[in-house]
Amino acid sequence: MTLTLTVSDEVHALVPGFTHLAIEARDLVNGPSDATSSALLDDAVRRLADRLGGRTPDQDPHVAAWRAAYSAFGAKPSRTRNSAEALARRALTEAGLPRINRLVDAYNAVSVAHLIPVGGEDLGRIQGGMRLVRATGEEPFVTVAGGEETVERPEPGEVVWCDEAGVTCRRWNWRQGPRTRIDEDTTDALFLLESLAPMTRDELLAAGAELADSLRKVSPGARITVRDPA
Structure with missing residues (x-):
């Protein structure tokens, strides 16, 4: 069954240039980072x-647009x-990018190469559809602090992704919950690529095509569907 994704009118009103691309991947075989995902x-x-070219990531026009979007809902970018x-900031440090697992490595690579937020969700753990909304402040966000599971609440008006069980990612694409x-x-996984002007639709689609190709490299045999909202 295809997962339902909706973006609220309040979010579109806040940031009119927002769009996204969803990739559903099924029959994946994940595992520890390897030579392919590291490459x-x-x-x-x-x-x-x-x-x-020697600039800092915040000087990139797409990153600057995201900073403005964060400021629009009250976050400090x-x-x-x-x-x-x-x-991107971590990639440019001596420590470099972390190696998480093959699937996460694949979407992190696309995020860094294209300077576009990319998220990954386990389809089997999502309850109902997913919605991008402005929070009331009552929604639960289950996370871990000090090694213990805890429940946070988003700020009223904060942009969040959520499903029927609660928030899955706070501050739009800042911090994903472990659930x-x-x-x-x-x-089975869902990957979300999120863009703002000045990134063009063609650039968004190119990033999505690269992620689909990377997923096939790290998990041959996966069934991949690209869902373009346009």
Whole structure:
């Protein structure tokens, strides 16, 4: 069954240029990072450096647009960075990008290479459809703090992804909850690529096509469907 994805009118009103691309991947075989997924990450770091040409990630026009979107709903973009900027900043450090598992490596590589937020959710752990909304402040966000499971609440007006059980990602694409996270047992997954102007539709589709190709590399035999909302 295809997962339902909706973006609320309130979010579109807040940031009119927002669009997304969804990729459903089934029959995946995940596992620890390997030479193939590491090579994707290494190539992404090289491409990022070429793209920035000595600038910092926040000076990229797409990252700057995300900073403005965060400010629009009251977040401080220098403290809670969107996922693409956070990964890019880490990629440029001596430590470099982390190796998580093959599927996460694949979508992190696309995020860094294209400077676009990309998220991954385990389809088997999502309850009902997924919605991008402005929070009331009452929605539960189950996370882990100090090694213990805890429940947080988003700020009223905060942009969040949620399903029927609660928030799956806070501050749009800042921090994902562990409940729906992709791990080595994941076999079916949803990947979300999120863009703002000035990124064009063609650029968004190119990033999606690259992710689909990367998923086939790290998990041969996967059934992949690209869902373009346009």
